[in-house]
Amino acid sequence: xxxxxxxxxTLPVENRVALLMEAMTTDxxxxxxxxxxxxIVTPDEADEWARKxxxxxxxxxxxxxxxxxRLATETRLGIPVIFGIDAIHGHAIHNGATxxxxxxxxxxxxxxxxxxxxxxxxxxxxxxxxxxxxFSPVFCLARDLRWGRVDETFGEDPFxxxxxxxxxxxxxxxxxxxxxxxxxxxxxxxxxxxxxTGGRDSYDSxxxxxxxxxxxxxxxxxxxxxGCLTFMAGYEPIDRVPCSAxxxxxxxxxxxxxxxxxxVVTDWSNLTSLIERHHLADNYEDGSRxxxxxxxxxxxxxxxxxxxxxxLIEKTAVDPTLIDDAVARILRVKFIAGxxxxxxxxxxxxxxxxxxxxxxxxxxNCEAHQKIxxxxxxxSMVLLKNDEVGGKPALPVRGPAASGVPSxxxxxxxxxxxxxxxxxxxxxxVRAQFGDWTFFTHPVPHLDAIPELxxxxxxxxxxxxxxxxxxxxxxxxxxxxxxxxxETIGRACRLAKKADAVFVCVGDTLVQTGETHDRADLAxxxxxxxxxxxxxxxxxxxxxxxxxxxxxxxxxEFERVVGASDAVxxxxxxxxxxxxxxxxxxxxxxxxxxxxxxxxxxxTGQLPVYYNQIPGWHEGSYFDCxxxxxxxxxxxxxxxxxEYSDLRLSASTVSPEDxxxxxxxxxxTGACAATETVQLxxxxxxxxxxxxxxxxxxxxxxxxxxxxTKTVTxxxxxxxxxIVTPDExxxxxxxxxSIQVGHDSRPDSLLSTVLTVQ
Ligand code: NOJ
Numbered sequence: 001x002x003x004x005x006x007x008x009x010t011l012p013v014e015n016r017v018a019l020l021m022e023a024m025t026t027d028x029x030x031x032x033x034x035x036x037x038x039x040i041v042t043p044d045e046a047d048e049w050a051r052k053x054x055x056x057x058x059x060x061x062x063x064x065x066x067x068x069x070r071l072a073t074e075t076r077l078g079i080p081v082i083f084g085i086d087a088i089h090g091h092a093i094h095n096g097a098t099x100x101x102x103x104x105x106x107x108x109x110x111x112x113x114x115x116x117x118x119x120x121x122x123x124x125x126x127x128x129x130x131x132x133x134x135f136s137p138v139f140c141l142a143r144d145l146r147w148g149r150v151d152e153t154f155g156e157d158p159f160x161x162x163x164x165x166x167x168x169x170x171x172x173x174x175x176x177x178x179x180x181x182x183x184x185x186x187x188x189x190x191x192x193x194x195x196x197t198g199g200r201d202s203y204d205s206x207x208x209x210x211x212x213x214x215x216x217x218x219x220x221x222x223x224x225x226x227g228c229l230t231f232m233a234g235y236e237p238i239d240r241v242p243c244s245a246x247x248x249x250x251x252x253x254x255x256x257x258x259x260x261x262x263x264v265v266t267d268w269s270n271l272t273s274l275i276e277r278h279h280l281a282d283n284y285e286d287g288s289r290x291x292x293x294x295x296x297x298x299x300x301x302x303x304x305x306x307x308x309x310x311x312l313i314e315k316t317a318v319d320p321t322l323i324d325d326a327v328a329r330i331l332r333v334k335f336i337a338g339x340x341x342x343x344x345x346x347x348x349x350x351x352x353x354x355x356x357x358x359x360x361x362x363x364x365n366c367e368a369h370q371k372i373x374x375x376x377x378x379x380s381m382v383l384l385k386n387d388e389v390g391g392k393p394a395l396p397v398r399g400p401a402a403s404g405v406p407s408x409x410x411x412x413x414x415x416x417x418x419x420x421x422x423x424x425x426x427x428x429x430v431r432a433q434f435g436d437w438t439f440f441t442h443p444v445p446h447l448d449a450i451p452e453l454x455x456x457x458x459x460x461x462x463x464x465x466x467x468x469x470x471x472x473x474x475x476x477x478x479x480x481x482x483x484x485x486x487e488t489i490g491r492a493c494r495l496a497k498k499a500d501a502v503f504v505c506v507g508d509t510l511v512q513t514g515e516t517h518d519r520a521d522l523a524x525x526x527x528x529x530x531x532x533x534x535x536x537x538x539x540x541x542x543x544x545x546x547x548x549x550x551x552x553x554x555x556x557e558f559e560r561v562v563g564a565s566d567a568v569x570x571x572x573x574x575x576x577x578x579x580x581x582x583x584x585x586x587x588x589x590x591x592x593x594x595x596x597x598x599x600x601x602x603x604t605g606q607l608p609v610y611y612n613q614i615p616g617w618h619e620g621s622y623f624d625c626x627x628x629x630x631x632x633x634x635x636x637x638x639x640x641x642x643e644y645s646d647l648r649l650s651a652s653t654v655s656p657e658d659x660x661x662x663x664x665x666x667x668x669t670g671a672c673a674a675t676e677t678v679q680l681x682x683x684x685x686x687x688x689x690x691x692x693x694x695x696x697x698x699x700x701x702x703x704x705x706x707x708x709t710k711t712v713t714x715x716x717x718x719x720x721x722x723i724v725t726p727d728e729x730x731x732x733x734x735x736x737x738s739i740q741v742g743h744d745s746r747p748d749s750l751l752s753t754v755l756t757v758q
Contacts (some may be wrong), residue, residue, distance in 0.1 A: 002076070006007070009341045016340070017331045021324065023077060028053050029327045032079070035265060035300045036145055038064060039443035047071055049303070052083065055330050057266075058084040058135075058296060059357050059443035060599035061094055063191065063350050065130050070348035079331075080339040080346045084186070084265070087134040088152055088437035090118075090373075091125040095439040096452040097364045098373050100127060100575065102435045103138055103164075103378040105572035107154040108594035108636070109379035109675045112167035118376055119171015121369045123183045128336045128360040129349035132337055133184040135232060137168040137218040140189055142554070144608055146199030148517040150554035150574060151435050153194060155597025156610040156633060159696045162219035166226040173227065178338025180345065188225040189267060191249060192216040197669050199607075201518050202235035202273075212238060212249070214724035221258055229262035229333050230390065233270060233296060242278050244270035250295030263297035263329035271302035284308035285594035289318050295325035325485045370577065377574045382594035382636040385568040389415075394462070394545035394567035396588030396639060397501050399469025409639060410673040414588050419469055421460065421499035423478040423492045423535065425528065426507050426551035428459040432481070435553050435573025436514030453576060458505050458549055461579025465587040472567045474499060477533075479527040481509045489527060489534050496538045503586070504535055505549045506561060513553030522604045529560040536564035549582060555600040559630055570594070591674040592732060594700075595636040595744065599629040611745045612692040634679050634696075635743030640670030642705070644742050647751040655758055656718050656732035662743045663713045664751065668704035675703045680714045681740040681750065687723055687733055694740060698719070714741075718757055734758055 005011075009619035021029070032055035038046055039059040046057070046064075050071035057068055072081040087664035089106070091097040098104065100118050109115070115275040119137075126134055127380040139161055144152040154161040165187065172185040187576040192212055195205040209218070220231070231254060234243040243249065244266045254260045273282045274287040281287035288308040291299065299305040312318040337347050344356070351357045363369065386393045398407060398414035407414060426432045430451060431440055439449050456464070459475055466473045478492035496502045506528040511517060523529075531546060541544055548565040550558065553573055562568050569592075571582055584590045601609040606625050611633035621627030643666070662680055680698035683690040721737055722730045734757050742750035 007340060013332060013335045016335050017328050017448060020077070020079070020331055021109055021328060024327070026313055026323070028077065028312060029323055031055065032307055032327045032330050033298050033309070033323070034303055034306050035298050035299045036041060036303060037443070040301065050152055051075060051088045052396040053077070053079060054081065056082045056084060058300065058587070059093070060084070061129060066347050066350055069346055073346060073348060080334065082133055082337065082339065083131040084133040084135055085126060085131045085293045086136070086437055086442055087122050087126050088136045088138065089686035090122050091129065092438040093442050094125070094129060094364065095449060096121070098369045099434055100373055101439055101575045101578065101621050102553070102573040102695065103154050104142070104151045104597065105380040105574055106376055107164055108382050109161065109376065110595050110597070111379055111701060112163050114376055115164045115167035116171040116381055117372045119168040121694045123172045123374050124181045124363050125369070126183050126447045127181050128363045131183070132345060133186065133230065133338065134172060135186045135188060137165040137185065137187065138189070139165045139223060140194040141216065143194045143610060144199035145555050146512050146519050146600060146604065147196060148201050149511050150598070151186050152437070153738045157597065157612065157696050158218045158601065160217055160597055160699070163223040165219055166222050166540065169223055169226050169228045171723070173229065175443050177229065178342055179556065180342055182232055184333060184337050185228045186230040186232050186265070187220055187228045189230045189234035190220055190243060190254065191234060192238055193234040193236055193674065195599050198492055200514055200517050204237045204240060206239055209248070209728055210458035210724050210726055210753070213428070213730070215241045217253070224254065224260045224363065229336065231260065231262070231264050233264055233266050235267045235270060235273065237597070242270070242280065243273060244296050245274060245290050245294050247278055247294045253294060256474050261678070262333050264295060265298040266291065266300050267294045267640060269301045269554050271299050271305055272298070285312055286319070288312060288373055292326070293319055293323050293726065308333055314511065316489060328367070337343070358719065358745055369666070373575060374577045374581055377577050378584065378590055380572065380574060380594055381582060381585055381592060382570040382596055382630055383567070383638060384636060385562060385565065386567045388544045389545040389566050390623065392637070396548055396586055398588055399466060399471035401470025405589065408591045409588050410671060413671055415501070417500035419472040419474065419499045420466060421474045421476070421496045421501060422459050422462050422505070423496065423504045424505035424531065425477055425479055425481040425526070426509070427475065427477070427505040429509065429551070430455045430457060431507040432551050433508060433528050433578050436510065440510060441514065455576050456579035458551065458579045458582055458734070461581070461583035461593055462503060462586070465583035465589070469587065478504065478531045480527070482526045483543055485527045489531050492531065493534050494540050495531050497542065498537050499544065501545050501547065502535055503541055503547045503549055504532055505551050506532060507550050507552030508556060513642070522601065523554055524561070525557070531556070533562045537568070547586065555598055556602060559602050562630065570596070591640070591672055592636065592679070593640045593675040595677045596631055597633070599633045600631040602626060602630045612695050614690045615693055618692060632746045635746070638674045639672045640668055642676045642743060643667045643669050643705070647741050647753050649739065649753060649755055653756040653758060656716050658718050660716045660718060660755060661718050662698070662739055662741060663711055665709060665711045666702055666704065667709040671706065673703070675701055676743070677701050678712050678714065679742060679744060680716065681737045681745060682716070682721055683719065683736065683739070684723065685736045685742070687735070688725065689723060691723060694745065696745070721757065730758060
């Protein structure tokens with residue numbers, strides 16, 4: 001301890017950081033800023049970097065991380081490595097750990113408490129692996145749906161993304177990130193990544209600083225205020241300045257203005273991109289200087305940074321206090337995360353020789369975690385259409401032997417089926433159901449990997465529910481996700497003729513979604529539309545319902561599917577237990593409760609289709625496309641109906657520093673108990689710039705029994721009505737605003753009243 005005084009855990013973190021920095025050579029400091037991906041170096045190279053004191057590794061699991069940590073702790077100063085991992089929807093890169101619904105799916109829950117629980121589970125599993133840091137939550141907004149990474153977002157709205165993302169940050173970090181079941185969060189990708197032109201991943205986001213501050217910064221600012229300890233700089237340029245070269249955004253806004261004291265990591269090879277893609281520099285010394293000056297603290301996967309920065313220091317071509325600041329930030333996070341104090345955070349024994357390893361690993365996909373995963377999947381699914389067929393809604397269905405099986409509908413109300421047909425390329429596809437960022441795709445694609453955990457696909461879920469209720473299940477794939485398939489469609493139709501209800505699972509699959517998988521055309525691939533329409537013809541003749549189950553990474557062109565189906569049920573990438581959750585809703589054991597966090601286009605050419613657009617487009621629509629989206633932000637129905645009345649404000653004239661209580665009465669007028677998501681929007685009547693048609697400012701969930709009425713209240717801080725002026729100031733302008741509350745973002749779904757701000 002005496003020669004390592006920073007190990008004294010009774011000292012304040014800042015003193016410990018200073019003591020350690022005093023003991024460090026310049027080379028040791030630069031090495032702390034280096035992050036190595038284990039997936040792209042040889043084991044020997046990795047060991048060499050650990051001995052050199054590299055501050056961090058990513059994409060490393062099991063014994064490899066334990067070996068690297070041992071080498072790091074055996075160095076002169078013994079500074080532990082901080083291990084990062086892409087735990088985006090669960091610690092899903094570890095085959096056998098819990099795979100949650102994607103962020104986009106989870107966003108359908110509009111439920112921050114659930115997002116926090118998902119974060120806690122993920123933290124426990126990542127920590128059990130001996131890792132410390134998840135590269136999530138993703139605070140990007142889904143603005144152009146051609147972008148491959150829409151599935152990773154919490155949807156299109158900054159307010160909703162901020163609330164859900166910060167809940168995940170809480171779930172990961174808790175009150176004390178040093179607790180052995182907590183990890184460090186990373187708010188990414190800073191910033192405006194989802195606005196890349198044409199939905200092209202990592203391409204220029206041509207947005208002004210005004211727009212950045214207005215639309216994209218608020219969720220990140222909330223993350224900084226919530227204590228998120230790291231941020232990741234995006235790949236893309238903002239109006240021609242790459243995020244990792246953007247001093248204004250990294251230093252001035254994030255660090256100085258928002259007071260962020262954690263560290264910024266670049267995205268994958270952002271430094272190399274400054275040279276090879278963006279041509280801001282033609283060598284690593286210039287590139288490294290730009291990256292350091294802009295405010296990147298840790299450099300992911302451009303290890304050339306190390307030698308280049310040593311040379312810069314030697315030539316006094318970079319300010320050494322910038323290096324000190326970066327290293328202090330990294331060490332601060334390592335101290336806060338308990339890496340110097342909590343033995344379980346620094347795993348150095350092999351799995352075989354570590355007596356605690358078995359117990360730690362028992363948490364992977366354990367029963368308690370499956371329970372939260374099931375809850376998440378259940379809350380993530382959105383019923384979008386449920387028309388009557390033969391005098392009864394298409395859903396839910398119930399089997400002849402269902403007595404004793406719990407149902408949300410009073411007996412006799414559900415449609416009784418004896419035989420169902422389950423059809424479609426995504427009915428039994430683990431890959432489509434998982435989506436991106438699992439062991440199938442990262443750190444290197446293993447599309448043929450065999451899952452080491454039991455996955456309930458849509459087919460299996462329906463089979464289980466059917467077996468419980470005495471229903472026979474017929475299955476046919478119907479068509480492949482890509483190929484034309486007249487013959488197989490004919491076969492599926494023959495099967496459909498034997499069923500009392502048909503469930504068809506369509507959507508996309510792994511290669512059509514995710515990073516570097518942008519799409520120019522969001523039409524359903526292969527013969528999927530044809531399959532659904534052919535089944536629709538069979539069902540219409542027989543007066544049996546056709547239910548489309550959507551298994552997809554992001555909104556696609558579903559207009560034909562919706563037109564042909566009696567019911568439409570969106571499940572996105574629902575994770576390990578998606579099939580069970582879906583079946584429980586379709587068979588009426590649970591009521592649907594999800595709401596869309598993203599608008600659905602009718603056709604790709606209608607993009608962008610997000611709800612919070614500005615007015616002013618002549619005639620407001622394309623000549624050849626309806627003006628409304630196929631499904632609007634906030635939409636989603638259930639097995640009952642809700643009526644809204646009596647919208648009230650606690651005060652109708654207020655000042656910018658006030659908070660208004662907005663109350664509304666909601667009544668469940670239908671046949672079953674269910675949960676409603678009450679949404680609050682605001683529209684500025686007159687402002688000094690053009691403002692959106694409406695913007696989400698609050699929401700809450702309320703559970704209502706049949707016939708029950710409740711009054712709910714949502715706080716509206718008047719400050720949240722601020723605009724951002726062309727000179728980048730946030731101001732609340734006096735005037736009137738309409739305050740709208742209701743079921744979703746469509747004007748007809750909302751009650752409205754006027755608030756005056758003095
Ligand atoms: C690139 C991705 O953009 C980012 O989200 C991820 O965390 C890093 N690679 C590390 O895998």
